[in-house]
Amino acid sequence: MYSITTTILNAGQFDLHPLYSVAPIAGVIALLTAFILYKGVMKNTEGDENMVRIAEAVRQGAMAYLKRQYKIVAIVFVFLIGFLALLGWADLEPYWAMAGVPVAGLLSAVCGWFGMKTATNASARTAAACRTSLNDGLRIAFRSGAVMGLTCVGFALLDVSFWFFLFSQFGEALGLGEGTPRSLLNEMVAVLISFKMGASLQALFARVGGGIFTKAADVGADLVGKVEAGIPEDDARNPAVIADNVGDNVGDVAGMGADLYESYYSSIIAAIGLGIAAAFAVLGALSIDLQTEAAMRMATMPIVLAGLGIFASIVGVFFVRAKENASFQQLLHSLHLGVYVASIGVVVAAFAVPYFLLGTLPEEATAALPAWWRFGLAIIAGLASGLVIAQWTEYCTSYEHKPTKRIAAQAITGPATVMISGLAEGMRSTWACLLAVVVAILLAYGLAGGNENFLLGLFGVGIAAVGMLSTLGITLATDAYGPIADNAGGNAEMTGQDPVVRERTDMLDSLGNTTAATGKGFAIGSAALTALALLAAYVQVVQTQIEKQTRADAQEYAQVFEDRGEAIDGPTAIYTGYGRFAIVIPEGRDATPREIEEATKAGEPIDETFYNGALLIDERQFATTEQREALEGVRGEPLPLYIGFHDLMSPLDARVTGKELVANLDLDIEVDLTPDDKTDAKQTVRVVSAARSSLSDVLDFYGVTLTNPSLLGGLFIGVMLTFLFCAMTMDAVGRAANIMMIECRRQFAKMREGFRSNGVPEEDIADPEKWPMQVDYEGENYPNYPRCVDIATGGALKEMVVPSLLAVLIPVLCGLFLSVSGVMGVLAGGLITGFAMAVFMANSGGAWDNAKKLLESYGRITADEFVSNESARAKAPEEIRDQLLIRAKQMQAEGQGQGYIYGKGSEDHKATVVGDTVGDPFKDTSGPSLNILIKLLSSVAVVASGLTVKFGPVISSFLGI
DSSP: OHHHHHHHHTSSSSOOOGGGGHHHHHHHHHHHHHHHHHHHHHTSOOOSHHHHHHHHHHHHHHHHHHHHHHHHHHHHHHHHHHHHHHHHHTTSSOTTHHHHHHHHHHHHHHHHHHHHHHHHHHHHHHHHHTTTOHHHHHHHHHHHHHHHHHHHHHHHHHHHHHHHHHHHHHTTTTTOSSSSHHHHHHHHHHHHHHHHHHHHHHHHHHHHHHHHHHHHHHHIIIIIIIIISOOOTTOTTOTTHHHHHHHHHIIIIIIHHHHHHHHHHHHHHHHHHHHHHHHHHHTTTSOHHHHHHHHHHHHHHHHHHHHHHHHHHHHHHTTOOOOTTOOHHHHHHHHHHHHHHHHHHHHHHHHHHHHHHHTTSOHHHHHHSOOHHHHHHHHHHHHHHHHHHHHHHHHHHOTTSHHHHHHHHHGGGOHHHHHHHHHHHHHHHHHHHHHHHHHHHHHHHHHTTTTTOHHHHHHHHHHHHHHHHTTHHHHHHHHHHHHHHHHHHHHHHHTTOOHHHHHHHHHHHHHHHHHHHHHHHHHHHHHHHHHHHHHHHHHHHHHHHHHHHHHHHHHHHHHHHHHTTOOOOSOEEEEEETTEEEEEEOOSSOOOHHHHHHHHHTTOOOOOOEEEEEEOOOGGGOSSHHHHHHHHTTTTSEEEEEEEETTEEEEOOTTOOHHHHHHOTTEEEEEEEOSSSOGGGOEEEEEEEGGGOOHHHHHHHTTOSTTOHHHHHHHHHHHHHHHHHHHHHHHHHHHHHHHHHHHHHHHHHHHHHHHHHTTOOHHHHTSGGGSOSOEEETTEEESOHHHHHHHHHHHHHHHSHHHHHHHHHHHHHHHHHHHHHHHHHHHHHHHHHHHHHHHHHHHHHHHHHHHHHHHHTTOEEEHHHHHHOHHHHHHSOGGGHHHHHHHHHHHHHTTOTTSEEEETTSHHHHHHHHHHHHHHHIIIIIHHHHHHHHHHHHHHHHHTHHHHHHHHHHHHHHTTO
């Protein structure tokens, strides 16, 4: 089997290690397991006729929304493909981006579709299973969530492994690279990173649109239904209740799935790119064959690790079960057990994969690279930081812990103090997440050899991100489980199930709130590590663009000189402006470096004409401004070229080939500027070959330092974008919720009129809990669920476009006006502020939500019960019992002894509902969308890198920047 696999994998351009086959196999098995789990869920009963009716209404609303959303997104992708075609025509982006970008977006959408389909089919089945036992309900809900998790990782890994195989085996035939292994693999990385823009853009639309939908419906259901009308959140008489349940699916299932699909996809691709760059940088003194072999193995590492993580996740899924009458902590422990089992599997893989890929390289390569086990520790650092963030998020948002209890206790003095306390807790919660990511970055960077080589350290950070996301198959299951349990509770409430069923679904729902918050924390942490890796990958793509464009310039100038009858007799440099040179080394006839390499191996050396470029990095070589301006005066003129090996300068002659120019690591080029015939007028300028420039060379060339005003401007724009994006998405929820609330009020008014026309007594009309479930009035059936669903759909689709397009336009415009340094500033500013804001908003929102749930868990406590019943008083927090007792006695004195003093329906509960309402767009719209924003910025920057490299210096120079 080994020999067969090796033969197949080595039949193409570069050898693939047999371990590579783990990735596509794992992807297929993930999809098969998801299908089996889905079929198992569908075998369970959906309950009685009413349960089926409610579930079908939610299902139809969710699918109708997705269809309309996908139509709009498809239109955006058509324009995007047109833009990519234009870049391809201008030779600023490979045409392959036109294929990979829509495929990545399509697969992200497919994951959302299947996840939503499973979730909407599972909610009623979960409620029906809870009539039998708590464990049956947990099993159906969790395995339905696992369908989403395994679908995402399966499709993402198959997508990455397919393109990696195609380009690494047939890249040259497909038009990638210029013949050398390094140029081909670098261009493959640039294409792969551009592909992720499709996943990022689809994820942003899904997150923003789904978040606006679900929160518009939720706010309407909460404020008008619960606070104004006094109807429970999931009561069937609430017009927004179906829209609220639909929103849980489109926001927390399809939206979160697309979010983490994109993170998973991005982290693998970023690690592939950094692994290739690191191998060539560290092993440059060795043979090109050995460099290429090491690069392929380092690029394969994140793919194989992700594949083994899928197997570990599948095992973990089947460890999740609960006994009857389990407590909240026992249920939580059950979910944690599944994640911990999967994590143990990844720990084993973290050492096995580097050993088999890097530990078995030839001795000269292993001597130059850090020990294989250090990469294993870097992977574990990422995995551990993800678990720390998840645990901390659970602590900050679960009502079992102090932060949420403190917020609930503040409700005694009204909504204002609830808001203040929630904001404070959210801000405070950022420190642990930020430190966890910082520690993971430093550990991964140092363990992977970052102190010896910058790129090795960045590769360590990249595989740490993959390590964090390697258990996504089960961690996403714990997140998608939440809205399924929430919908199950809503179904049980709306269909009047026995109290024990509602108790079980409430237990699962409370658990879901905690796991959803944990999932958001996990998504945020992974976004930070992934975005940092993508930041470095962006510089790598810029370096590839520089080499590609300077090579094209060299070919163009050579043709111009030939057309003018000016033959290039010797090695020549042509200054093309903005610190860039085109290099032409004629050697008799054209041949690619790969042809030369193959001919040399065969013992038949041939000549070549070498085209490349060089960068003027050290501006300190010019003593005066006049000397620098003299360089501009010879733009486009052929200049004699000299080469230096290890600081020993010698003129180029016919024996020095372009192959040597590419292969020598310690290479400088000197250009002899002779503006006239005077010997003393010569100015020698040292430049760096574009073919061998490092990431630090590129950063120096573009002046990526804090003293560069372009970079500072980009930083401020990145920060501005974070706040502007949050403001736009929050405001969008407010506008959509306003329309929803007006419609809910209208329907409640019509329902009251209908009750009166049917002879319902006024005292029953005054008590919403005595209302009939439905009423026909003026030819319309109330509550009118489809109308509320349509309002939420229209509002979400209308409002999601502008914030999403803003994230696309900003990096492009900054690249054109502020060049590469400005884009780096935008990416860094967006990453840091976006990460902190996302943690703050997600944790504040989650804590507000669970503070409300905490009060609801007490039931309804009347003033009379609180005064006379000691056990009722004991339910309230000790620090506010005396204040509640004073209030209860006052209510008795006013004849309101049956009024609710604490728990559902009380003034404290209403205060937490207000907090939860504000927290809804915090935790489900703006906060989670920031995860995607910070990665979409880098995706767009990569796709527009050709534009930035070509036109950025021209425009910024014209503006005097």
